[in-house]
Amino acid sequence: xxxxxxxxxxxxxxxxxxxxxxxxxxxxxxxxxxxxxxxxxxxxxxxxxxxxxxxxxxxxxxxxxxxxxxxxxxxxxxxxxxxxxxxxxxxxxxxxxxxxxxxxxxxxxxxxxxxxxxxxxxxxxxxxxxxxxxxxxxxxxxxxxxxxxxxxxxxxxxxxxxxxxxxxxxxxxxxxxxxxxxxxxxxxxxxxxxxxxxxxxxxxxxxxxxxxxxxxxxxxxxxxxxxxxxxxxxxxxxxxxxxxxxxxxxxxxxxxxxxxxxxxxxxxxxxxxxxxxxxxxxxxxxxxxxxxxxxxxxxxxxxxxxxxxxxxxxxxxxxxxx
Amino acid sequence: xxxxxxxxxxxxxxxxxxxxxxxxxxxxxxxxxxxxxxxxxxxxxxxxxxxxxxxxxxxxxxxxxxxxxxxxxxxxxxxxxxxxxxxxxxxxxxxxxxxxxxxxxxxxxxxxxxxxxxxxxxxxxxxxxxxxxxxxxxxxxxxxxxxxxxxxxxxxxxxxxxxxxxxxxxxxxxxxxxxxxxxxxxxxxxxxxxxxxxxxxxxxxxxxxxxxxxxxxxxxxxxxxxxxxxxxxxxxxxxxxxxxxxxxxxxxxxxxxxxxxxxxxxxxxxxxxxxxxxxxxxxxxxxxxxxxxxxxxxxxxxxxxxxxxxxxxxxxxxxxxx
Numbered sequence: 104x105x106x107x108x109x110x111x112x113x114x115x116x117x118x119x120x121x122x123x124x125x126x127x128x129x130x131x132x133x134x135x136x137x138x139x140x141x142x143x144x145x146x147x148x149x150x151x152x153x154x155x156x157x158x159x160x161x162x163x164x165x166x167x168x169x170x171x172x173x174x175x176x177x178x179x180x181x182x183x184x185x186x187x188x189x190x191x192x193x194x195x196x197x198x199x200x201x202x203x204x205x206x207x208x209x210x211x212x213x214x215x216x217x218x219x220x221x222x223x224x225x226x227x228x229x230x231x232x233x234x235x236x237x238x239x240x241x242x243x244x245x246x247x248x249x250x251x252x253x254x255x256x257x258x259x260x261x262x263x264x265x266x267x268x269x270x271x272x273x274x275x276x277x278x279x280x281x282x283x284x285x286x287x288x289x290x291x292x293x294x295x296x297x298x299x300x301x302x303x304x305x306x307x308x309x310x311x312x313x314x315x316x317x318x319x320x321x322x323x324x325x326x327x328x329x330x331x332x333x334x335x336x337x338x339x340x341x342x343x344x345x346x347x348x349x350x351x352x353x354x355x356x357x358x359x360x361x362x363x364x365x366x367x368x369x370x371x372x373x374x375x376x377x378x379x380x381x382x383x384x385x386x387x388x389x390x391x392x393x394x395x396x397x398x399x400x401x402x403x404x405x406x407x408x409x410x411x412x413x414x415x416x417x418x419x420x421x422x423x424x425x
Numbered sequence: 426x427x428x429x430x431x432x433x434x435x436x437x438x439x440x441x442x443x444x445x446x447x448x449x450x451x452x453x454x455x456x457x458x459x460x461x462x463x464x465x466x467x468x469x470x471x472x473x474x475x476x477x478x479x480x481x482x483x484x485x486x487x488x489x490x491x492x493x494x495x496x497x498x499x500x501x502x503x504x505x506x507x508x509x510x511x512x513x514x515x516x517x518x519x520x521x522x523x524x525x526x527x528x529x530x531x532x533x534x535x536x537x538x539x540x541x542x543x544x545x546x547x548x549x550x551x552x553x554x555x556x557x558x559x560x561x562x563x564x565x566x567x568x569x570x571x572x573x574x575x576x577x578x579x580x581x582x583x584x585x586x587x588x589x590x591x592x593x594x595x596x597x598x599x600x601x602x603x604x605x606x607x608x609x610x611x612x613x614x615x616x617x618x619x620x621x622x623x624x625x626x627x628x629x630x631x632x633x634x635x636x637x638x639x640x641x642x643x644x645x646x647x648x649x650x651x652x653x654x655x656x657x658x659x660x661x662x663x664x665x666x667x668x669x670x671x672x673x674x675x676x677x678x679x680x681x682x683x684x685x686x687x688x689x690x691x692x693x694x695x696x697x698x699x700x701x702x703x704x705x706x707x708x709x710x711x712x713x714x715x716x717x718x719x720x721x722x723x724x725x726x727x728x729x730x731x732x733x734x735x736x737x738x739x740x741x742x743x744x745x746x747x
Contacts, residue, residue, distance in 0.1 A: 132569040134576060186534050209575055212508050212534060217568035219541055224561035227549045239546035246539035247454040253531055254456060 158285025248272030480607025
């Protein structure tokens, strides 16, 4: 939660969210508890709960109602990560061993299910019917998006449009939903609700584009997981999509993919091509467009401290290096 | 749904539930749709939705509210089956290839998640807060139970008590919850609600004990999946627990388990031991005790057609051979 340390108010609120999360995830099942504790210790930026709480300040701030919602969206996010790691065969996340690496895919399936059910429990007890309906649709879209992504693996014909649709479902939707939940609880004006949702949407897009860019970073420490992991799993993000549009690089990529294995020197080559080809700049430019839209949405909101925090968040994510 | 064919009223109602299920599981994602269609075609007894609808007839029958709940519990059940099959590495269920066998564990993870989210969506939109809270606890217990079961694999010291606790979580709880949902919607008397819930609980226990017994059946067709699959996966049920308490058989079981592989002739031996040792009779006797309790609960309910259907269901499950 280091990105929030300069913002003492939201930082304090997020510590409260942590307590709600911990309480919701208590279980008599000891292995489950260990797995969950490991997840909690590995931390995370807690962006989604922050968005819930911050969005909730544009009308009447109902802290009591917002806390479980904030905890719920973070647990939902954790559930998708745990299940994602099964699919990616991932061993490390946030610098710590994944549930599936430590206890096996089997444990990870039911741990993720446990997290999902706890998230639903927290959220359904605290929202209006209509909000629950919309959130269900978000979850449906996330599942569909994950399957889309899975099916599109190793497809060098993935277009920029395909990619953007994919990350919209995978990431941006939940950012939007987090902002919506907060806005709705606060009963703010429709105009504010609109700008909050769109801030969430645009921020989510920028966030995921930059996050995917991290996969090409040299710094495994920064990343918390090995680099080019997405590529190795056949998840082609913007830099690769950009490369694949240039014949010079495409044929080399085809060879590597067809070889069936990804040797360290090949992955290093890909990293170099991504750097020398302009792919990084292209990707950063697209991230900036979404970020600028997010900041635009913010400028249409009343100048309250929560807006400053949201701007601060956008800045932090923008500077996030990669 | 053949067990319901003689009961035209509930059979018709269950056809309506099928429509609700189909509608809830529509998706633009084509592979997901194929997977889900396969699940629906493979069928199933639809016991849980039947319990919702039948329990709902002991007060005011609110069909409109009960339909989505009935569909929801069946989809929840389907979700647990899909995820179970990942863990069991199962290839066949209800005579059809499992999602994980056909498309891989990865697809099965997210298909199960999709089912979970649709189930929650259907249920939360149609129950009181308190019901939702109880159902969440049921789901929590199911996940914890699955992990317990996973951890207790290949443990010949599993006691009868351990086993009963495990199936209570894994199966009986959802039967109880199905009855409770129906009873609550109908606003029936507390006494009737009590007997309905306990009927569900006892029926669920009897059902699972008999279902586990099927694993020792000769008839793969009856089973819809290969026999002794539980044993091969290290899930030790009553017949094995019974065998393991007799030194003569225990040492042979230890040898087989330690060998690390289960040859067909060894599995055949185990089947024979289960038959010759009295394990089958022991197991059937325990199933009968729960079944008698269930019938007792029924006798305390008013003699309406729904009660006849519930009695009919108990009879069908009792005769289920094994």
